[in-house]
Amino acid sequence: MEALQAGDPDRVGGYRLVGRLGAGGMGQVFLGRSAGGRPVAVKVVRPEYGTDAGFRRSFAREVEAARRVGGFYTAQVIDADPHAERPWLVSAYVPGPSLQTAVTEHGTLPAKTLRVLAAGLAEGLGAVHNCALVHRDLKPGNVILATDGPRVIDFGIARALEATTHTATGVISGTPAYMSPEQARGDTDITPASDVFSLGSVLAFASTGTSPFGSGHPAAVLYRIVQEEPDLSLVDNELRGLVSACLAKDPAARPEMAEILRAFAGADASDDWLPQRVTTLIGDVEAEVGCDADESDASDASDDSERDGLGGRASRDGATRRDTAAPDSRPRRGLSRFVPGRRRAAADTPRTLAEPDSVEWGWNGLPWGATVADFRARFSAATQENGEWWVTGRGPETFCDVVMNTQYGFNERGRLYLVVFYPEAEDRERLPVAVLTTMGAPDGSTTKWTRGEVVVDVKVAGIAASITHLGFDDAR
Secondary structure, eight states: OBOOOTTOBSEETTEEEEEEEEEOSSEEEEEEEOTTOOEEEEEEEOHHHHTOHHHHHHHHHHHHHHTTOOSTTBOOEEEEETTSSSOEEEEEOOOSOBHHHHHHHHOOOOHHHHHHHHHHHHHHHHHHHHTTOOOSOOOGGGEEEETTEEEEOOTTHHHHHHTSTTSOTTOOOSOGGGOOHHHHTTOSOOOHHHHHHHHHHHHHHHHHSSOTTOOSOHHHHHHHHHHSOOOOTTSOHHHHHHHHHHTOSSGGGSOOHHHHHHHTTTOOOOTTSSOHHHHHHHHHHHHHHHHHHHHHHHHHHHHHHHIIIIIOOBOTTSOBBOOOOOGGGSOOOOOOOSSTTOOOOOTTOOOOSOOTTSTTTEETTEETTOBHHHHHHHOTTOEEETTTEEEOOSOSOEETTEEOEEEEEEOTTSBEEEEEEEOOGGGTTTHHHHHHHHHTOTTSOOSEEEETTEEEEEOTTSOOEEEEEOOOOTTO
């Protein structure tokens, strides 16, 4: 767990935040405390999704459904506010590492642990499916290992993300290495059988330390998921047959979750189901959370009044902001200039907002914060679609030698904040690679990153990329 950073909220709803647990595609996850002192996981939605009406509607539906999910092997959703300025949800906190962390840092899991893991995940996913939900993003990072068994987290969230206007028909959501073929193709009818496929991939990872479809650029991994057979040569002998069945390309050929559970009915999630190295890691997590709770409780009475009255900015969702650093002192992530043929900017190049060829400045000569009138003056042939969206049609947008449709989004104040590119089908496989290279993704493969107030979100096998400006000075 990391300490809260400048700009993080101190409170969300009725929950006091004490540290950072991590981040995902939807937002930042914090460790929080309920009014009675119980530890909880608080997920706060990214600002760009909070401004999207489609996301809010879907998020409200999915949260309502997720709150009905019970069972021993899920982290129950216990509270949420989809109508807050930045929507949030609260789930039970499970003191333990993710499967991703445990395997990456301490190695693959033994046969006994794998059997308990398979049974627990099957039961947890069965509980999700019984509430008419499909997880859609089961991966090692969404499995938490506790002393009394695994827990499935973040169920239902991927579907809410699909509803945002930052995506469109044919855009996929989820984590490429653990998607089903139907997700990789962008199919709209995603069933529980998709989670069965993801479960097979997760179990293969737990047994071997790698995805059964290998690594590399997401576009290449997705191709292998759809077209090639998995490498199961190193999967535990007891699991190999089941994992192979789960990874059938045809959803109808995969086993039902109930069948998987019956196959491991004798698995016992006793105190020693995990190897000692992972149990020690859980003990470290429990100790860290306990120490933070003691320190926070001791200072809570004296700190709250000062934070609310003097030290922070209260937002409409009830979250009190921590003091923010001066703009020039904010940490920056790497991002090259957004123009083909330009060299990547040096990592230590000072951040400016005056470069007309920088993604931070705007796109195609139109600065962030430009009005609809400014847009129409520049693109006189543009047409309006879907209410707030303006589409240029076939050009003049050209990026990486591909001419494509481009949409410009304006916020409720009529200012430009979003640009989205739509390549033709024949360009969708090669364009994401070119986009990542040209735009300077931090590691050459990251599909979503930020620099300053700009978010770059590359969609593999669908929309090429979207650029979101999180805010701008009204005086601009």
